[in-house]
Amino acid sequence: MAKTYSDNQVTGRQGEALVKARIHAMGFAFNPSDSMEAGIDGTIEIRDPVTKAATGRCIAVQVKTTQGGAYTRETASSLEYLCEPEDVAYWRGWSLPVIVVLVRLDDESFYWKSVRDAGPPDGRRLTINKQADAFDRSAADALAALAVDTDRFGVWMPPLRGGEPVHLNLIRIELPTTVFTAASPFRGGREARAELLRHDPGPPDEWVLRNNTLVTFRDPRASALRHIVDADTVEEEPIETVAFPDDEVDEHRFIELLGRALRTQLDGSLWYEKDQGAYYFPSAPEGVAVTYSYRSLKQGTSADVVSVYKDRKDETRIHFVRHHAFVPRFWRMGDSWYLSVTPTYVFTRDGTKPDRFGADRLAKKKQLEKNSAIIGQFVMWRHFLCAPDAKPRDDLFDAAGPGPGAIRFVPVEALRSPRAVPERQWRTRDPESKSSGQEELTL
Template sequence: MKKIDKSAHTGDGAIALIHQRVYEMGFVWHERKTDAGIDGEIELRNAVTGEVANRALLVQSKGKGERRFPGENDDGFHFLCSAADVTYWMSAPVPVLLVCSHPETGEAWWMYVQGWFADPEHLATGRIDFDKNTQKFDRSAAQRLLALADPHGDAHVPVAEDRPETLTSNLLPVAIPATLYHASINTQDPREVLSRQRTEHASLPFAEDFILRGGQLYSWRHPERSALGKLITGPVKQMPVAQWADSGDETRQRWLVQLLNNALRSDVSADCAWHGGRKIIFWRPTRDFSARSIRSASGRTRQVFTPKYKKNNPTQVSYYLHAALEWQFLDIDGAWYCALVPTYHYTRDGHRTSLLLSEYLAGIKRLDRNPAVYHQTRMWAYYLHGHDEALAFRDNILTYGTLETFDAGKGIDDKAWRADSRKPADDADPEPLTEVREDGLALFEVPR
């Protein structure tokens, strides 16, 4: 009786699995009926438009049925290649993929052969190490394969997939008071007004939500509620904010934006300091200069002030790291928004700016990725909104909403961004805020 042995059946199943996976990626599979080390090729195709890119990848399949690959466990395995196979693959004019699979369970993993054996140590051993978590041969690998076959984008332009996606912006809706207060004052120097409040009327509430223009002091709160009441020289009058906002006068609209900037500074003044040179707010140090944490939108506790210790002397502080914020008020179709731009600040003693500020900023910005900026933005939005879980109640001038979101009909595979097709992909970007500390935690993330 004629038979097809188990090995041949498994090999056929492995090819069928590759065919299915290539179909799911939106590409085209061409099987070779006769081969000497290449079982077929993947022709790249734009899954959205249907256009073929005239780019291909060669594939060698290795399948295992009930048996496991050498050293296989839940995390990975290795495969030993013959010298003849490696020589043959390395001579190919296009990228070659080795796809190892278990057809019975529908699992497959891939490796870019030329990229792996470009390392002389790998070439000498003929061994390929697979990571099961990052080298899955499935739909998630499509963009990496496309980048591998056409690294310069000469034959393709990535197109977003037809799938719904919700985009979170950095725009925070803001409701502003309807009324401004103004009164005459005999100075046009805001520094003098701030100084006299601190020295001459220190027992009264301090105010910084004002501007001085044309002999008038304009403020969001009634001047008599603060030390400003001792400095004005005439009666307090009211005016509608719309008189400036809707006037079409660019000068007065700039005045309104300056008042909004001062209002935000005032709203967070109990927790955050102002840096006039950088035009940012940053979290104040704690009384004992220990780390400071707040509850963020994700429910995690995040550090917003962190002492950083010297590596050669873990008892001595090298510098202090502060969560910081730049912002811009925007009038969009008659509605006010605050565009949040999270950043960092570094100090020598919790107050004075570090002499190495530029170097520290350059270093941490190189580490920042989209998830880091996203979670920082959410943290600031959550704090400004005034959730009870973030900090105690604040007597705000402005009312802050929640970040604006937008629904899109097309989506982007975030894992494919900036992916190096020659290396195993990260399964996901870490959520927290970029800088990894020596204790293994990321910046501003605290263990529960």
């Protein structure tokens, strides 16, 4: 009887050959095991892409190849793989970190996971994110971070890429040079606002009133605010007297004033979503979708800041609308104030009414976004807030610059980090959002 090779043997060798090619394409070395391997197909040795030096930092690799078919609980974005108990027991005894590479030949899909990340039962279940855990060039930094020195277990291999610019999500605030204070017969803002509405259906909002003292960037005698202050007590003072207090309560009062000023200046251009505390692009008056043109880090570009998603079964119906948005926070650093801009999204049913599934859509969207997408959104918002011609409708600031009492925004230059941050390290699970699966970006 003739000798034969089983289909499983041929399939396994195909997978190992393809994985070897991928590892070499990353710039690393793959050293296959000999014929007596018992659950490890080879080792990856990290190679410095600049000096070409062999580092001696290694990872053990087990390749699991299938011809085709779906994995367990496979969806468009994820899948699960249940390792054999004897394999897991063997891998745990290795002095090197072990990864499993899944290869499916019919669609040439490659995914990987460290066995240290396996979950129950008994540390056998690997949960794969198809985008984040793709076994290709994008995995090089994560593999280097996982590798250890062969004679000093646990030494971390830093990212192989060189330095990169770090864009802080901060915008510096240029404050008015002066601020107005005045005594008021009203102790707090609620009673004062009721009085204002008796005189003006749309009264100014750029003011704070606490303990019978009103603070505002604009002269209260020139607006409806004159009805809630004692005009004889109005004083124009240097901005430093209220912008940089020693008392925390007074600092919170100034933050509230900044927030009111921002809201006033964005009125007519952005809408505010109270539950998220976010400003977002409204739908176009003549339709729904909106495209915004701006200057990116390298060139002019545009973004669909209001996107309409139609019902798959009925193109005449809107399924939901996604609006680009940002959450503002004010920070005092030394003798300067900054606005932090955290990009996010607001979801509506038709461009105006809240989408009851908005929280779930936001969580899923955040899971898929990478650092480059977050940078792009921040750059768009920075252009919107800082550039004189940024607003799609009424100008945030006219050609002559901000008027009296307005705050102005100035870009903050990027920093230069000595090392690049691997893309995978930007994404960590938010411990407060396990149920939703939402993630936050951290350094």
